Amino acid sequence: MTTTLTINGKATTVNAEPDTPLLWVLRGEMQLVGTKFGCGKALCGACTVHLDGEAVRSCVTPIEAVGSREVTTIEGLKGKEADALRQAWTEVDVVQCGYCQSGQLMSACALLRKMPKPSDDDITNAMSGNICRCGTYPRIRAAIHLAAETAA
The missing domain is CATH 3.10.20.30 (Beta-grasp domain)
Incomplete structure (x- = not known):
């Protein structure tokens, strides 16, 4: 079909x-x-x-x-939030194995487009369905905060 x-x-x-x-x-x-x-x-x-x-x-x-x-x-994925996230991911050195990263970026971008200045709780809630086997969650959170500052 x-x-x-x-x-x-x-x-x-x-x-x-x-x-x-x-x-x-x-x-x-x-x-x-x-x-x-x-x-x-x-x-x-x-x-x-x-x-x-x-x-x-x-x-x-x-x-x-x-x-x-x-x-x-x-x-x-395009736009100021996507660009800011990609830059922040590099600056914070988020990626370890990289397998989950496209999903992480997609969820983070959707969050920033809805909520330009998310709190830690907002990030936790938005990202809770994304698993990182390498445990880079603190760097992901830091990168989202950095991207929020940059994209503003």
């Missing part, structure tokens, strides 16, 4: 069943491999993308649920 999705600003026709997880379309059909597979149950956050700017887990989002909404992956 063919479906048209808007991915990173571009209308794209994909050949997949309506119940196919968005993650498999992004990685398999679109070759957008920045979005990672982690758990397949929306528990780890590695597969986080934006649907109309909201952070969602693509491993449990069927393409039929996407409809006409805009899908943004790490490859298409």
